[in-house]
Amino acid sequence: MSNEIEIGRGKRATKAYSLDDVAIVPNRRTRDPKDVSVSWQIDAFQFDTPILGAPMDSVTSPATAIALGKLGGLGVLNLEGLWTRYENPEAVLAEIAGLKSESATRNDPKITAKLQELYSAPIQPELISSRIAEIRDSGVVVAGSLTPQRTQEHYKTVIAAGVDIFVIRGTTVSAEHVSKTTEPLNLKQFIYELDVPVIVGGAAGYTPAMHLMRTGAAGVLVGFGGGASSTTRRTLGIHAPMATAIADVAAARRDYIEESGGRYVHVIADGGMGNSGDIVKAIAMGADAVMLGTALARAEEAPGAGYHWGMEAVHEASPRGDRAKIGTVGSLEKVLHGPSHETNGTSNLVGALRRSMATTGYSTLKEFQRVDVVLSPYESDRF
Template identity: 35%
Template structure:
C-alpha cells in the first residue's frame, strides 16, 4: 500500500472505515432463497454470522454471556449464577459461551472448576499475546489456550502483527475492533479487518489452521455486516443493532443474492470500491 508522507521524518498508510467502501456486484445474481447465511466455528453451527453479548439475543446467532454481569457485592464472580446460566444454555440445546477480560480469566476458570462453557471469549479493548507488567503476573494466553479443551476467541486487535501473534497462541478466532480514538489509538475498521485477513492467510500458510475473524461492528443495517464480511470477517459481533435484527439478516441475505454469492465464505471474495 502506498505510504503518505506526513513530514520528512514520518509516513503513514491511508485507512478506511466501513462507510468509506461499497460492495461491487458480480456478473451474476442469485435468488435470495438460495442464499445460506450459516456460520460454523469449531463444532458449532449458527443460522446467521452474528454474535451478541449480554441480554440482547438474536434468533440464530451466537449469544455470549458477560461474566462481569454476574458479580457479588465485593466484586468477585457469582460462580453459582454463572454456572446456572451456562447450564440453562446447555439444557436449551444452545451453545454456552462466556466473555471475560484477560485480567480475570484465570479467576473465572478457577471458580468454574470442571464446569466449562462451549466457547470462551477473552475480550478487552486491546488484547495482545504478550502483555508486560511489573506489578502483576500477566495472563499467558498461549499457555492457557493449550491447557484447556474449550475453544478460545481472543481480542480485540486491529493490526496485522497483533492478530498474527494472537493466532499463533492457538486461538480459534480473533476479535477485530477499533475504539480507542480518544487515546489517539485507532485503525479504521475496514482496514483493520483487511489487515487481520492478511494475517489469517499467512497463519493458514504456515500452519494449515484457519483462524476465524469476528469483527466488532456498530450495526445499523445489513450493509454494515455485509461489508465487514467482504473485508474478511467470518462473523460480526453486534454492537448493538439499531432497529430490528430480522431486517439486518434480511438485508444481508439480499445483498449476498444481489452480488451472486451463496455463502458468507464465498462472499469474502467480492470486490470493494472506495467511495470517499
C-alpha cells in the same frame, strides 16, 4: 506498494479506510436470495447466521443469549457484568435506563460515576455458574466472556459450569503482555490447556492478529468493541478504521493457513457495525462473522431498554464510554430476520446480508469475501 503518507517531516502514517469508505459492487451474476447460505461454523458448532451478540450488559442477558441462539446466532454473556454481580440485576438495569442526563451531550460525569458505583459490586463465582447453567439448560450453544485481567481468576469456574465457547475480550489483547508487577496471562499455554475453543481480541492489524492466531485461538476479534458507546478514540487516541483492520487480519489468516499447514482461524469483526450495510461490508472485507452491540441493543428484549453501554464505560480509573440512548426498532426476531419497516438498515440484518450476497452472485459467506469493492466515501449517507 506502500500506502504510507507523510504527516510531517518526522512522521509517516499508513492510510486506512473505515467501512463507510468502501462499497461492494455487483458482478455479472445474480442469485435468488433463497439459494444463499449465511451459515457459519466455528470448531464443532454450526450456526444459521454469522451473528454474535456482544458481551455487553445492554445487549446480552441469559434470556437474550437463549433467544439469539434459537434465532440462529450466538449470544456471548459478559461474565464480569451485572448478571454475575447481582442476584437480581433487572432492578439495576432499570436504574441505569432511568438515569436522567444533565448534559446536552452523552458525556455526563454523574451518570458515569453511577455506573462505576453499580459495577463496583464484587463478581460472585456462584452467579457465573448459575447464569451459564441457565443458558445451557435451554439447549443453545453457551458462550461467555472475560477480560484478560479476570481470566486467570475465574476461568476454572467458567469451564466447570459447562461453557462451549470461551471469549477473552478486551480493548486490545496481545499474545505477549509485559508487566513488571504482575504475572501476565500466557495465552498460548492457557488456550492449549483448555478443552473448548477460544475466541480472543481485539486486534486491529496483521502482526498482532498473527501472534494471536499462533496461540491456538479458534477466532480473533477485529476492532476494539464498544461501537456507538465507546470513547476510546477520544480518551486514548486509539482507533482502527474497520475496513482496513478486517482486511489486514484476513491477510494474517491467509498466511497463517500456509504457515500452520492448513489451520483456519476465524476472523470476527467487533464494533462499529450499527446497520446491515456495515455487516455486509465487514464480511466483504474478509470477516467470517460479526459481533454486534448497538444493532442488537435496539431490540425490544435487549436488557438496556433502549440504552447502550459497554464495560469501557465503567472502568474505575479511566472510563472510555458513555451510556448512549439508541432507542428500539422491534423484537429481536425482527431485528435479525424482519420483516422490516425501516429504511436505514436497523432491522432484518440477516435478510439484508442474504440479499446483498444474492445481488452480487455469491452463495456462501466464504465466496462473498471475494466480492469486488470500491472506495466510495459517501459521508452524506449518514444523514
